[in-house]
Every structure is written in C-alpha cells, then in structure tokens.
Amino acid sequence: AQGSDSAKLDTTASIAISSDGSGSDHVYNKTESAAAVVSGTTTGVDAGQTVTVTFTDSANHVVTATATVAANGSWTVPASSLSGLLDGPVTVKASVSDVAGNLASASVSEVKDTTATIAISSDGSGSDGVFNKTESAAAVVSGTTTGVEAGQTVTVTFTDSANHVVTTTATVAANGSWTVPASSLSGLVDGAVTVKATVSDVVGNSATASNTDSKDTVATIAISSDGSGSDHVYNSTESSAVVVSGSTGSVEAGQTVTVTFTDSQGHTASSTATV
Structure with a gap:
C-alpha cells in the first residue's frame, strides 16, 4: 500500500509598531500618558490573533493592553492610562503569535515626563496683597519652576473684576527661576486682581499658579x-x-x-x- 502526506512549513511571523502614542518627540507628556494608543502591523499573522502590548517603567511596573489583528494585518490597542508608571524610561513592547505558534515581538524605548510646576514667589503687591499707587505703576512678578527647561516662556496675566488684562512674559533661567519686567497696572480698575503665571515644558506639560490680590490706588x-x-x-x-x-x-x-x-x-x- 502506498500513502502520501503533505505539510506546509510556516516559520514566519512579524510585527511592527507604527505609533505608540508618544508623539514625534517620543516622550509621553501628561496628556499623552492619560490615553496612550498603540497601533501597528503584522505579516504572516492570521486575522483574529491577539496582540499584547506592554508598557514597562524603570521599576518594572507594567500596563498591559490587547488588540485583535485585522484582515489586513493591522492592529490598534485601546487608549491606555500610564498613570501607574513612573516618570522616566518606558519600554513599549508588542507581541503576537500566528496560529502555527510562531512568536513575533517588537519594542521601542520611550520616556514618560508628566511633571511641570510653577510657583509665584512675589507678585509685586507687597506683604499686604494690595497694589497701591506706587506698586501699580511697576509691578514685578517673580517665581520658580520645576521640571521646566531653561528658555521656556512664562506668561503672567493681571486680570481685574471687569476682565481687563495686562500680560507680560519672562524666560525660565537655568535654575528654574523667572522674573517678568515691571508692568503698569494703570489699565486695571481698582478692586480684585488675579495674578496668574503659566508655563509649559518642552514636551507640552503645562503648569499654572495664581494669586488673588487687590488694587487700591485712590486715597x-x-x-x-x-x-x-x-x-x-x-x-x-x-x-x-x-x-x-x-x-x-x-x-x-x-x-x-x-x-x-x-x-x-x-x-x-x-x-x-x-x-
């Protein structure tokens, strides 16, 4: 008796990450870390197979998400929160197996940076928190930042109760400090004045600080x-x-x-x- 058998050799499966949600700078800022979407492609992998994506920080904390391979080999995992990961290096890894058991993986090394802070040390109103006539003529605001690179711009606004606004800017120094030039508040009405300072780091994390003071220039x-x-x-x-x-x-x-x-x-x- 004679018999025959045939088998197909399948040893190839590959996967690639097209986008990992960190943007062109490869840094997860606060916004991107809240909803990181990873997508990519596969070859030699059957539709319906599961792609597992992991985000791992320097302390080996892991966030895991999964996706299903589409008929054209593409895949996209849902938005994942990376709040459980530390700032610093993050490894993004995608793994998949075809129906024959061939395993494929791809990984990229990124960074998580979600921290930027700003504080107002002095807003020019003195210890009483009131801009008098002299102080209103030349209000100088200064403060500090953390997690913000030198050269970034701090924007300071003075806003009165009628929503009149005086705006000025400063540049963050190497030590994180900043001081805006003297500003005239003559365009603001007497009464409540909100002093607000805002800044963003190079990866887009924003920070804000504000003081509530008053202006009293009439006696x-x-x-x-x-x-x-x-x-x-x-x-x-x-x-x-x-x-x-x-x-x-x-x-x-x-x-x-x-x-x-x-x-x-x-x-x-x-x-x-x-x-």
Whole structure:
C-alpha cells in the first residue's frame, strides 16, 4: 500500500509598531500618558490573533493592553492610562503569535515626563496683597519652576473684576527661576486682581499658579476747617489753639493724618490725628 502526506512549513511571523502614542518627540507628556494608543502591523499573522502590548517603567511596573489583528494585518490597542508608571524610561513592547505558534515581538524605548510646576514667589503687591499707587505703576512678578527647561516662556496675566488684562512674559533661567519686567497696572480698575503665571515644558506639560490680590490706588483728603476763620487769618486768639478738621476718601479707619503749618521762613508746627 502506498500513502502520501503533505505539510506546509510556516516559520514566519512579524510585527511592527507604527505609533505608540508618544508623539514625534517620543516622550509621553501628561496628556499623552492619560490615553496612550498603540497601533501597528503584522505579516504572516492570521486575522483574529491577539496582540499584547506592554508598557514597562524603570521599576518594572507594567500596563498591559490587547488588540485583535485585522484582515489586513493591522492592529490598534485601546487608549491606555500610564498613570501607574513612573516618570522616566518606558519600554513599549508588542507581541503576537500566528496560529502555527510562531512568536513575533517588537519594542521601542520611550520616556514618560508628566511633571511641570510653577510657583509665584512675589507678585509685586507687597506683604499686604494690595497694589497701591506706587506698586501699580511697576509691578514685578517673580517665581520658580520645576521640571521646566531653561528658555521656556512664562506668561503672567493681571486680570481685574471687569476682565481687563495686562500680560507680560519672562524666560525660565537655568535654575528654574523667572522674573517678568515691571508692568503698569494703570489699565486695571481698582478692586480684585488675579495674578496668574503659566508655563509649559518642552514636551507640552503645562503648569499654572495664581494669586488673588487687590488694587487700591485712590486715597483723598480734604480740609474742612483750618481754624483761621472765614477771613483765613490767624489772629492772636486763633493762633493759640488752632483746630484743623477734614475728611478722607478710601482711607481706612485708624490711619494717621499729619497736619503741618509752615511759615514764610520755613518754620513748621505739626500735629497728628486719627481717621
């Protein structure tokens, strides 16, 4: 008796990663790390086979996702959160087997960088948090950053209650510090003022800090009576006990009013009162 048998030799399967969701800079920033989509192609792999993708950080924490090979050999895993991985090196690996058991894998080395911070050290309003007339004429804001490269731009805005905005910029120094030039707040109305600083690192992570201050540039004072009478002449009686009174506007209770009398020879007499 004679018999025959035939078999097909299948030893080839390959897989490639076309995109791993890290962008052209190969760095997962905060936004990309929240929803990393990996896609690629296979050859010699049957439709319906499962592709397993792993993201592994330097501490061997692993995020795993799977996809199914399409009829044309392509595959795409759903968006994966990399929040469980540390910042730093990340290895992205895709693995698949064909129905004959041939294993194929591909990997790429990327970086995760999701951290950028900014802080305002001084916003020019002083310890009272109020921009007075002098401070409003030249408000200087300074602060620090972490995880932000030297040369990046910090944008500072001053916004009043009517949404008028004054904008200025600064450059991050090598040590992470920044200082914007003196800005005039004359275009803002008195009242609440929000000082906001924003920056992004080179991979697109943004950071914001803000202070809530106020602007108060108006103070007025008027003399209602200076004790000289309607003739505006201090006679001997009036000169012995001069009483001066008046009113103020936008001046807090408890502030000190200083009254000075100066003659033609530059001689002075002074007295004080409390608002």
